[in-house]
Amino acid sequence: MLGVLRLPAAKERITRIGQHHQNADGDKPFSDLDTARRSSPRLRLSALIASAWAAPKPAAIPAAAIPSSAARAVLPEYVLRDLGDLGFGMPSAVDINELGQAVFTVVVGGDRFYLWDGSGLWEIQGVRGLGINDRGQVAATAPTLMQSYVWDGTLVELPLSRALDINNAGHLIGIINDPYGAWLYANDALSPLGDGVIPVAINNSDQIVGYVEINTVSRPIIWSGGSLQVLPFFGQGYGINDLGNIVGAGYIHGQLQPARAFYWDGNTIHDLGRGTPYDVNDRGRVVGSIGPSGAGVWEDGHVAALPSFGAGLNSLAFAINNDGVIAGTAEEGFGHWHLVLWEPVPEPGSLPTLAFGALSLAAVARRRCRR
Numbered sequence: 001m002l003g004v005l006r007l008p009a010a011k012e013r014i015t016r017i018g019q020h021h022q023n024a025d026g027d028k029p030f031s032d033l034d035t036a037r038r039s040s041p042r043l044r045l046s047a048l049i050a051s052a053w054a055a056p057k058p059a060a061i062p063a064a065a066i067p068s069s070a071a072r073a074v075l076p077e078y079v080l081r082d083l084g085d086l087g088f089g090m091p092s093a094v095d096i097n098e099l100g101q102a103v104f105t106v107v108v109g110g111d112r113f114y115l116w117d118g119s120g121l122w123e124i125q126g127v128r129g130l131g132i133n134d135r136g137q138v139a140a141t142a143p144t145l146m147q148s149y150v151w152d153g154t155l156v157e158l159p160l161s162r163a164l165d166i167n168n169a170g171h172l173i174g175i176i177n178d179p180y181g182a183w184l185y186a187n188d189a190l191s192p193l194g195d196g197v198i199p200v201a202i203n204n205s206d207q208i209v210g211y212v213e214i215n216t217v218s219r220p221i222i223w224s225g226g227s228l229q230v231l232p233f234f235g236q237g238y239g240i241n242d243l244g245n246i247v248g249a250g251y252i253h254g255q256l257q258p259a260r261a262f263y264w265d266g267n268t269i270h271d272l273g274r275g276t277p278y279d280v281n282d283r284g285r286v287v288g289s290i291g292p293s294g295a296g297v298w299e300d301g302h303v304a305a306l307p308s309f310g311a312g313l314n315s316l317a318f319a320i321n322n323d324g325v326i327a328g329t330a331e332e333g334f335g336h337w338h339l340v341l342w343e344p345v346p347e348p349g350s351l352p353t354l355a356f357g358a359l360s361l362a363a364v365a366r367r368r369c370r371r
Helices: 348-369
Strands: 002-005 014-016 077-087 091-096 102-106 112-116 121-125 128-132 138-142 147-151 155-157 162-166 172-177 180-186 189-192 197-202 208-214 217-224 227-230 235-240 246-250 260-264 269-273 276-280 286-289 295-299 302-305 315-320 326-331 337-344
Touching (some): 077 112, 077 326, 091 315, 091 326, 091 337, 102 128, 102 326, 102 337, 112 138, 112 337, 138 172, 147 162, 147 172, 162 197, 180 197, 197 217, 197 235, 208 227, 208 246, 217 246, 260 276, 260 286, 286 315, 295 326
Parallel strands (some): 091 128, 112 128, 217 235, 235 276, 276 315
Antiparallel strands (some): 002 121, 014 077, 077 337, 091 102, 102 112, 112 121, 128 138, 138 162, 147 155, 172 180, 180 189, 208 235, 217 227, 235 246, 246 260, 260 269, 276 286, 286 295, 295 302, 326 337
16 A cells, blocks of 8 residues: 655754764763664664674774775764654664665554655555665565565565565565575576575675674675675674675674774774764765764764754664765654654755756656656
């Protein structure tokens, strides 16, 4: 069933970020990995289990810095945009594409997801949407049926029990329950990802980030071209960009030290400080949680809180596109959740380009709604 939800008036909060927490190792307490568990591996933060076996440490871990090709002094200003009120339901999965279309899955009150298409919010009932590509295709799952689909206005059945993410080629990652295993589904063919692998996200080169369970503990992985690389520390990988850089959280300094947010550039693991990053764009901007209750953003060694509905209220940033638009959820009143976007305030010279992009997205939305 497809229905339109009437949106409340937008609540925009503007703050200049990047000036409050210049140090990625600020004094906000780390929330640990079990404080925001989700119902799907896309955002499931299983607690990392300490072990008697010492994990080998990387040779070099630069502190709190992401390399970049150009120096940027501070992060941009962000506006909090309220897309709709969920009441006491909370999204369990969030994703955003390069057109600014976003999906939010809510499991309270039945399986359904919401699609923000740039002009309005649509409710799709009966399935959970976990990932969206630039063609507007959604990786969807009906958990009670143990069946997955591609949703593009209609549901197309897949040979997966759970579909977890989809890239622009329409290639998907997911789980088959019987026999249990993780798979890449591309060009009508299934490719196994390896024993114990939990895939989380896929990029447009079919590189996959996630984690693997080994002796009851997890380690971050990247799968590429049939080869599985396991990073040498306890933790989990959550986000990957089209350059193959990944972000996640884990014990990068050894399991006897506190868990840290990390960024891996293909060669070196970079320590982002305390927090849990969920996604990274091609610019190297990272989003996630920087404390027990706050959405945050990292870039070039800077980390800052994103605007919220008020002091002490929870917010979670889950996904970011290459325009810097961030999708997530924010609390307005205890346990009362809204679907939100954080949008970067454009520099004056970029306004004409943004206006053209908005018109293009509106045209796409009109075509989709007429189906």
